[in-house]
Amino acid sequence: MNKRQIMLTVNGRDHEVWVQPSQTLLDVLHDELGLSDVRYGCGEGLCGTCTVLLDGEPVNGCLTLAVQAVGRQVTTMRGLLGPGDTLHPLQECFLRRGASQCGFCTPGMVLTSLDLVRRHREQGRARPSREEIRYALVGNLCRCTGYTKILDAIEEYADLAAGQ
Amino acid sequence: MTTTDPRTGGQATELQPGGSYRVVGTSPAHHDFVDKVKGSLHYAADWQLPGMLYGRVVRSPLPSARITGLDVAAARALPGVAAVLTAADVPHNKIVERASGGLAELEVTMPVLAQDRVRYFGEPVAVVAAATQQLADEAAELVNVDYEELPGVFDVESALADGAPRVHEVGNTLVSWQIRCGDAAAALAAADVVVEAEYRTQHVEHAYLEPEAGVGWLENGVLTLRVSTQVIEHAATIAQILRLPQSKVRVIAAYMGGGFGGKEDMTVEPFLALLVWRTRQPVRMIWDRQESLAASTKRHPFIMRYRTGASMDGTLTAQQVEILGDAGPYPNLSPRVLFAAAACACGPYRVPNASISSSAVFTNNTPSSAFRGFGAMQVVYGYEGQMDRLAERLGLSRTQVRERNFLAKGDLLPTGDRLDTCVEIGQTMHRALGMLGEPARPSRPGKLVGRGLGCNRHPYGRTIWFRDRASAWLSLQADGTLLIRSGVTDLGAGQAASLCQIAAEVLGAPLDDISIYIGDSALNPPAGGTFATRQLYMSGNAVLNAARELRDRMAPVAADLLGVAPAELEFADGRVRPVAPDAPDAPDAPDAPGVSTAASITLAELAAACDKRSISTAHLSTWRAEAGSFDPRAGQGDTFPDYTYGTHAAEVEVDTETGQVTVLRYAACHDVGRAINPMRVQGQIQGGAMQGLGYALTEDMALQDGHPQAALFADYLIPNAQDYPDVLVDIVESGEGKGPLGARGIGEPPIGNVAATIASAIADAIGARPDQLPMTPERVLGLIDAAASAGRRT
Numbered sequence: 001m002n003k004r005q006i007m008l009t010v011n012g013r014d015h016e017v018w019v020q021p022s023q024t025l026l027d028v029l030h031d032e033l034g035l036s037d038v039r040y041g042c043g044e045g046l047c048g049t050c051t052v053l054l055d056g057e058p059v060n061g062c063l064t065l066a067v068q069a070v071g072r073q074v075t076t077m078r079g080l081l082g083p084g085d086t087l088h089p090l091q092e093c094f095l096r097r098g099a100s101q102c103g104f105c106t107p108g109m110v111l112t113s114l115d116l117v118r119r120h121r122e123q124g125r126a127r128p129s130r131e132e133i134r135y136a137l138v139g140n141l142c143r144c145t146g147y148t149k150i151l152d153a154i155e156e157y158a159d160l161a162a163g164q
Numbered sequence: 165m166t167t168t169d170p171r172t173g174g175q176a177t178e179l180q181p182g183g184s185y186r187v188v189g190t191s192p193a194h195h196d197f198v199d200k201v202k203g204s205l206h207y208a209a210d211w212q213l214p215g216m217l218y219g220r221v222v223r224s225p226l227p228s229a230r231i232t233g234l235d236v237a238a239a240r241a242l243p244g245v246a247a248v249l250t251a252a253d254v255p256h257n258k259i260v261e262r263a264s265g266g267l268a269e270l271e272v273t274m275p276v277l278a279q280d281r282v283r284y285f286g287e288p289v290a291v292v293a294a295a296t297q298q299l300a301d302e303a304a305e306l307v308n309v310d311y312e313e314l315p316g317v318f319d320v321e322s323a324l325a326d327g328a329p330r331v332h333e334v335g336n337t338l339v340s341w342q343i344r345c346g347d348a349a350a351a352l353a354a355a356d357v358v359v360e361a362e363y364r365t366q367h368v369e370h371a372y373l374e375p376e377a378g379v380g381w382l383e384n385g386v387l388t389l390r391v392s393t394q395v396i397e398h399a400a401t402i403a404q405i406l407r408l409p410q411s412k413v414r415v416i417a418a419y420m421g422g423g424f425g426g427k428e429d430m431t432v433e434p435f436l437a438l439l440v441w442r443t444r445q446p447v448r449m450i451w452d453r454q455e456s457l458a459a460s461t462k463r464h465p466f467i468m469r470y471r472t473g474a475s476m477d478g479t480l481t482a483q484q485v486e487i488l489g490d491a492g493p494y495p496n497l498s499p500r501v502l503f504a505a506a507a508c509a510c511g512p513y514r515v516p517n518a519s520i521s522s523s524a525v526f527t528n529n530t531p532s533s534a535f536r537g538f539g540a541m542q543v544v545y546g547y548e549g550q551m552d553r554l555a556e557r558l559g560l561s562r563t564q565v566r567e568r569n570f571l572a573k574g575d576l577l578p579t580g581d582r583l584d585t586c587v588e589i590g591q592t593m594h595r596a597l598g599m600l601g602e603p604a605r606p607s608r609p610g611k612l613v614g615r616g617l618g619c620n621r622h623p624y625g626r627t628i629w630f631r632d633r634a635s636a637w638l639s640l641q642a643d644g645t646l647l648i649r650s651g652v653t654d655l656g657a658g659q660a661a662s663l664c665q666i667a668a669e670v671l672g673a674p675l676d677d678i679s680i681y682i683g684d685s686a687l688n689p690p691a692g693g694t695f696a697t698r699q700l701y702m703s704g705n706a707v708l709n710a711a712r713e714l715r716d717r718m719a720p721v722a723a724d725l726l727g728v729a730p731a732e733l734e735f736a737d738g739r740v741r742p743v744a745p746d747a748p749d750a751p752d753a754p755d756a757p758g759v760s761t762a763a764s765i766t767l768a769e770l771a772a773a774c775d776k777r778s779i780s781t782a783h784l785s786t787w788r789a790e791a792g793s794f795d796p797r798a799g800q801g802d803t804f805p806d807y808t809y810g811t812h813a814a815e816v817e818v819d820t821e822t823g824q825v826t827v828l829r830y831a832a833c834h835d836v837g838r839a840i841n842p843m844r845v846q847g848q849i850q851g852g853a854m855q856g857l858g859y860a861l862t863e864d865m866a867l868q869d870g871h872p873q874a875a876l877f878a879d880y881l882i883p884n885a886q887d888y889p890d891v892l893v894d895i896v897e898s899g900e901g902k903g904p905l906g907a908r909g910i911g912e913p914p915i916g917n918v919a920a921t922i923a924s925a926i927a928d929a930i931g932a933r934p935d936q937l938p939m940t941p942e943r944v945l946g947l948i949d950a951a952a953s954a955g956r957r958t
Contacts, residue, residue: 036210037203039421041373042453046877049373077203091201095193098843101851102656103200104207104373104421137885141877143371143422144656145847146854148890 006070010035011079019066026050026061029076037077037107041141048140051108052076058112060139077107080114090114090157097153101144108140113154117161127158186736187668188905191843192675194661196419196654208392208418209377209450216379217246219432219439219449220300222290222307223459224282227528227870228316228329231280231309236290239306244295246443248303251279251289254438255407259430264499265629268796269339269524272332274494276405276434282311283331283493284528285870286459293439293447316528318870320467320488323525331493331526338491338524339499341506344799345578346517351482355473359553363470363546364936365919367490367865368463369874370535371882374421375456376431380439381446383414386686389436390416394427394653395693396685401430402437413437417653417683424655424855425534426460428695429496457880458872461533462865464489464501464524468509468546473517478558478565480516485509485546487522489539492531498524500627501532505539507803510578511547512589512621513569518578520799528870534695536855540622541916548618548920549935552927562924563593566619580800585900588835589619589809595894596813599831603815610820613828616924617813618917623804624697624909625789625902632789634702635689636710638667639782640718642775644738644768645677651691652703653683657911658844659699663707665840666904670711672735673767689784697909700840701805702789704904710785718781721773725765739764790902806901808908810834812853812917816925823945825861825926832917833894837901837908849914850891856918858883864938 003018010033017032029038029052041049043062050061053075080088087095090110100106116136120128128136133154134147142150199205236248251257258273278289290307294300316331317323323336330336352358378391387408396415403413420427432449439447451460466489473482487505491498506522522539555565571577573586597617606613626632637649648667654660664678681688691703719730722740726733734743741764765773774781792802815829832849839845862881866873874880901908919937927933932947 030210031212034212036206039207039373040209040375040450040452042877044453044876044878047373047453081202085202085204087201094201095197098191098193098197098847100197100200100656101658101847102372102374102420102422103196103205104656106200107203110201134885141373141882141884143373143424143855143882144851146850146852146891147883147885148850149843149847151885151890 006067008066008069008074009072010074011076021065021067023066024062025052025064025066025069028066029061035076035078039104039107041104048108048112049105051111051140053111053115056115058115077110080110089160093153093157097149097156099145099150099153105140105142109137109142109150112136112140117158121161127162130155185669187665187675188840189842191841194664194675196658196661205419207374207421208379208390211379211390213379213381213446216446216448217293217295217439217443218297218300219435219447220292220304221288221435222292222304224278224285224287224289226282226311226313227285228314229282229311230314231278231282231289232312233310235308238308239292239303242299242303242306244299245292245303246295246445247293247439248307249277249291249438249442251275251277253442254405256405259401261495261497263495263497264339264503267629267794268341269495269499270334272334272338272495284530285872286530288435291435291438293443316870318527318529318867320490320525320527323527331528336526338495338526339502340521340523341503341796342799343506343518343520343578345580348482348484348517348519351517352471352473352484355481356476357554357557358471358473359550359557360471361549361553361935363468363549365466365542365545366937367465367530367867368535368859368863369457369865369880370424370426370460371880372422372424372426375451375453376427376460377450378432378436379446379448380436382440382444386412386414387437387440388414388416389433390418391433391436392420392427393417393431393433394420394423394655394695396651396653396683397690397693398430398433399685402433405434406437406441414686419654420656422656424536425538425695428534428693429461431460453877454875457874459530461496461531463535464491464498464532464539464542466505466542468543470546470550472550472554474554476558478554478560478568480513480569482517483510483515485520487543489522489524490527490529490532491524492529493526494531496531496533498532501534501539503627504623505543507579508540508621508623509543509547511544512571512587512619512809514571514575515578520578529867530872536852536912537915538696538912541912544618544620544916545919545923545937549923549933552924552933562617566593579803581803585806585902586898587809588896588898589811591896592809592833592835593617593619593811595896596811596831596833599892599894600813600815600829604828606817612818612820612929613815614818614925614927614929615813615815616921616928617811618920618924619811620913620916621807621809622913622916623807625701625805626696626698628790628792628802628805629794631791632692632698632702633786634691634706635784635786636703636706637689637782637784638710638714640671640714640767640771642768642771644766644771646671646673648678648680648707649688650680650682650703650707651685651688652699653694655694657848658841659694662700662840663703666704666707667711670708670715670735672737672739674738677738697911697913700907701903701909702787704907706785706787708904709787710783713785714781714783717779717783718770718774721777721779722765722770725773726763738767740767740770806908808834808836808910808913810913810917812921814921814925816922816929818926818929818944820948823941823948825922825939825944827857827888827922830889831892832914833896834910834913835896835898835908836910837903838897838899838906839895840907842895845895845910846893848910849893852914853891853918854883854888856915857888859937860919860922861938
């Protein structure tokens with residue numbers, strides 16, 4: 001079966017896992033490490049339900065090989081939770097605004113928008129506009145909410161983050 | 165009424181509680197939302213058991229063929245393969261679906277695994293389990309099937325032609341429904357004006373982001389399946405397939421990552437069941453996206469022919485409707501879908517003379533079945549098209565012609581049903597149009613702006629002759645917290661959370677003190693599946709009644725302790741207390757901190773006092789929907805318990821050079837009776853409208869001679885965050901629904917209006933109405949060109 005042992009750093013913790021070179025990061029995170037917040041949705045990088053941050057940048061877990069994540073920081077949505085499972089402010093905005101329905105797309109939406117708001121802040125730009133948020137989310141599909149409440153949640157968080 | 169957030173165009177969530185309720189009418193972010201934003205919810209694919217195998221279905225690559233050979237030796241020989249099963253391994257290889265309750269359809273059985281004949285591309289032929297998914301996929305490739313291709317039929321008109329190949333020996337018409345009232349032919353002949361048109365709709369994919377998935381295992385000899393399903397009651401069918409007693413099959417529904425009707429029929433269940441039963445090991449099966457797109461059920465394409473007669477003032481006098489629906493090769497739920505289409509074909513309008521027929525026709529296309537809207541949504545494109553055409557013919561405004569004909573409480577439908585709740589359709593129309601604001605101007609030359617609207621009447625609850633029922637069980641625990649058990653399945657629309665709000669309202673337990681257990685055919689009282697916009701109506705009433713009955717049983721105990729009459733108690737904030745004398749009916753704010761609660765007892769104290777008196781604090785209640793019957797020969801009878809009415813309005817810009825339609829503004833208003841959770845109601849309306857926009861403009865699960873043309877999300881275009889504007893929502897609360905506390909269902913209704921609304925706006929912009937979905941740039945451009953050349957000729 002041609003497996004080799006690699007070290008993955010996920011949500012700040014190191015994991016030794018045996019993987020095949022062909023295994024995707026999605027499969028390893030979901031099936032081997034039990035991270036159910038990284039989800040198979042299409043396997044072709046089109047729907048965004050397997051989004052994770054790789055050194056802070058959103059990537060599709062289904063298009064990334066597990067071995068490509070060696071030596072890099074992998075963050076899943078659960079990695080945003082604080083001590084005692086407290087919600088990240090962006091997750092609180094999603095909760096308050098009703099931005100999840102079935103919830104399947106939520107991790108991808110949260111991680112993609114977190115990165116967008118962070119980039120704007122780091123580059124000293126104004127917080128992303130609603131149109132800029134829409135553009136950033138084209139790779140994250142949602143079939144339940146119609147997007148309005150997701151956009152509301154992200155705008156609220158962007159305002160909060162800009163005020164910090 | 166909700167308010168629009170001026171900053172975002174979206175809706176503020178700080179909503180006023182409706183009426184005098186404390187919990188109902190508020191929008192708490194409840195248990196499922198919390199798990200979802202944490203990422204801690206376990207969906208069907210998120211389950212692992214020791215020794216778990218991985219399953220894969222082997223599917224037909226042809227839409228119509230005879231199986232002449234089937235060789236599984238190579239697949240079975242692959243190391244790591246635990247089972248390769250074919251039709252010969254299925255104890256009872258027949259699924260009989262009587263979707264109309266046996267009222268009218270042909271009896272055609274569907275095999276779990278095809279035996280000698282395949283009837284659609286993707287039909288299951290064999291199923292494999294192996295130690296890894298990769299091995300299962302490899303083994304599936306090694307299953308060798310020989311096919312002899314047979315002629316097929318790939319559209320309903322060909323299927324009905326003389327000498328057409330038969331999908332089943334008994335014939336190609338699965339069911340035909342007739343609804344008749346008055347004399348439509350005579351009234352059409354006598355009408356001042358008659359408008360006539362044909363409307364065509366397409367195959368559509370549900371495209372829930374969570375594909376079909378589940379895990380099965382044996383536990384204490386019971387075959388247990390934890391799957392993404394809307395219907396745990398399929399346990400009975402699974403037992404039949406395996407020839408097991410029903411007590412030996414348990415189905416658990418995980419919270420779903422979307423369903424929209426696509427998880428109403430069985431998906432992975434029979435295959436998991438066969439593999440678990442044969443291997444005696446746990447098995448997981450996830451359909452990959454290509455498999456889901458190709459082989460899962462679809463929305464029925466319809467051909468609808470409408471003839472509408474009216475007098476000069478716009479009053480409808482007659483309507484004739486013929487509907488053909490493409491069922492694909494097996495019955496699934498087509499008989500009921502086509503019934504809903506016929507029963508709703510005249511929309512929210514009074515039609516004194518009607519003649520409506522609808523047929524479900526077998527083809528060798530992908531099977532059609534339930535999809536949000538269930539036949540009652542396709543017809544909106546037809547009946548609203550007719551109203552716009554009538555307005556144009558008579559020189560009346562589109563709102564005038566509708567207002568002249570809107571149904572009202574007490575009116576009869578063409579089926580003979582009398583409407584016994586209020587019809588606030590006019591109010592929804594004015595509010596939806598009002599939300600559009602000032603008209604936009606074209607952004608540049610060559611672009612045209614238009615506005616449109618679409619009204620609908622959508623049923624909630626099952627067809628009435630099914631004598632529907634739902635049960636719920638509540639238990640006040642010793643510490644004053646509350647348990648709810650219900651067989652309801654949760655699609656993500658807050659089905660479970662709404663039940664918690666209703667119980668909290670009646671029993672006064674804080675929401676955080678309530679736990680709800682759902683979707684388990686062994687441990688929960690049956691609730692009957694989540695479909696037909698029935699669960700708030702059914703399980704909502706079941707929980708409301710259970711809570712009221714439990715409160716009535718416990719109230720005398722509390723009354724005794726507090727020295728007041730039972731009727732003078734209120735249950736709120738985890739306590740029972742006498743109603744404040746100055747506000748008997750409207751207990752407003754909860755007690756401020758520090759205010760004495762000496763004249764009250766906690767729910768824990770009440771539970772202890774009940775226990776001391778041997779009074780049970782647990783209660784099971786079954787709620788039954790109103791019953792009735794339908795006579796398919798007379799085309800008259802009882803159809804649905806009630807309807808939800810609503811209107812959408814849109815402003816679009818059409819590029820006359822490319823045919824591209826850009827939606828500039830979109831607004832939706834529905835009467836939901838009472839909003840149990842306004843934020844979730846808005847979410848249903850926004851999500852339904854967005855799904856409807858995809859249906860209207862881009863989504864097409866086209867087939868070429870039975871072969872699906874879209875294999876990926878790259879080819880099948882569901883709306884993304886950039887495609888459409890925010891959906892503005894307004895909610896009417898008439899208080900007259902038949903759900904709990906006067907609620908009406910809102911799960912399906914808001915997808916219905918959209919295609920008609922967009923067509924109406926396009927017609928307003930370009931002067932020609934698209935009658936075929938989706939309204940692609942090519943089709944719109946074709947209309948613009950046709951109108952231009954017709955203009956040149958005249």
